[in-house]
Amino acid sequence: MKDKVFSRTEVIFLIAIGLVMGFRELSMTMVNPFITIYGKQLQYNTPFLCGLGLGIYGLTNALFQIPYGLISDMLGRKKVILVGLLQLSLGLFIAFLSKNIYVFIFSRALQGSGAVMAIAYSWIGDNIEDKKKDKAMGISGTIVGIGAVAAFVLGPMLYKVISVSKMFLDCSIIIALTIVFIFFFIPENIKANKEEILQSENSINLFKASLVKVLKDITILRLSICGFIINYIMAATFLIVPDILQKLIGVSNMWKVFLPAVLIGIISMQGAIALCDRGMFIKVSMASFLVLLIGTKCISYYSLTAVTLGVILILSGFITLTSLIPSTINKLTDKEYRGTANGLYQTFTFLGFCVGPTLTGFLQGKNLNLYIFYVTIALAIVGATISYTLKNDGDK
Structure with missing residues (x-):
């Protein structure tokens, strides 16, 4: 059992990375439920443009995931994460200044270009043994979940006293503080000889070889498609549920639905990790998608009880899968191309975050809500x- 216990250094590292991801989650989740509401207050808005304002964050995040993952494989995780967080902080600040929907869409695109989630997952994978990766992701994932809980509580509370634009300003400051925290308190701790890689005349070939190797891995591609689906569903939920809850209980009371949903989601994730430790990842994954399906059906009834149950189910499935899939990818990949593999996965996930609200906003604008x-x-x-189908590849 001792080999499953984290060392003090590992615990400090996991908590530190969890705090970074948690504050990032806090900043982005705090404003997500209000983005469509905020978009409707800006000049030149339409349902489609409001959906694009939510979704373009996912598009630019997707575009930057693989390049940033490749660069982090060469330069190390810390430098690239710092650059990405700086882009996010600047984008949040521009959102604070936005007066029309087009400037706001640009700010959201800039926020998304700070694509650091894949690098954070890779950083964990670099420093934690394979047999402890699920638990490691669980520790950091729990901290991220706490950040999401805090966001769902603080968001509606802040909405009572400050404008949404000032919430963007507050989030920009939080990310700026996170940058300072990483710079001074989290060491790179990468064992690879980065200078040797940087000096290599074949560095571009290393990029290409790493990407080709990942693209040829059918299991990683399947997991990446799953990432697209879960983020599509989650982003579509963020677009339609706030409007429903605004009519049913008011914006300031939305936390009464989201808070218990996130708490139950975290508990579900912990149970799922225990099952995956027994080699049940495939069953847990299938069950999580079925939970997402049932949750979506519940929301379609538009009653407070059904919507609340639907949000609980969707967040439970989402939190579980977003914790377990990256852990599985880290197990499947070698260190030298782990950043690329996680970059591919995150590209698919953020494409889902883009397509979900954009298509949903388009369908809303055409009065095709049932679709x-x-x-x-x-x-x-x-x-x-x-x-x-992953069963054919085995639980690696």
Whole structure:
């Protein structure tokens, strides 16, 4: 059992990375439920442009994931994370200054270009043994979950006393403080000889070889598609649920739905990790997609009880899968191309975050609300099916 216990250095590292990811989650999740509400207050807004304002964050995040992952494989994780967080902080500040929907969309694009989640997952993978990766992701994931809980509580509370634009300013400051924290308190701790890599005349070939190797891995591609689906569903939920809850209980009371949902989601994730430690990742993944399907169906009834249950189910499935899939990818990949593999996965996830609200906003603008749920349910079925096909590859 001792080999499963983290050393003091590992615990400090995991908590530090968890805090970084948690504050980032706090900053982004705090404003997400209000983005469509905020967008409707800006000049030149339409349902489609409001959806694009939420979703373009995912598009630019997707575009930067693989390049940043490749660069982090060469230069180390810390430098690239610092640059990405700086972009995020600047984008949040521009959102604070926005007066029309187009400037706001640009600010969201800049926020998304700070693509650091794949690098953070890779950083954990670099420093933690394979047999402890699930638990490591669980520790950092729990801290991220706490950040999400705090966001869902603080967001509606702050909404009572300050404007959404000032919430963007507050989040920009939080990310700036996170940059300072990483710079001074988290060491690189990468064992690879970075100078040798940097001086290599074949560095571009190393980039290409790493990307080709990842793209040829069918299991990583399947897991990446699953990442697209879970983020599509989550982003679509963020677009439609705030409008529903605004009519049912008011914006300031949304925390009463989101808070218990996130808490239950964290508990579900911990139970799922225990099951995966027994070699049940495939079953847990399939069950999580079925939970997403049922949650989507519940929301389609538009009653407070059904929507609350739907949000609980969707967040439980989402939190579970976003913790376990990156852990599985880290187990499947060698260190020298782990950043690339996580970059590919995160590219798919943020494409889902882009397509989800953008398509949902388009369908809302065309008064095709029923099709929103048809698409989401179909994707959940696809995700469950892909999870089943992973059985052929085994629980590696």
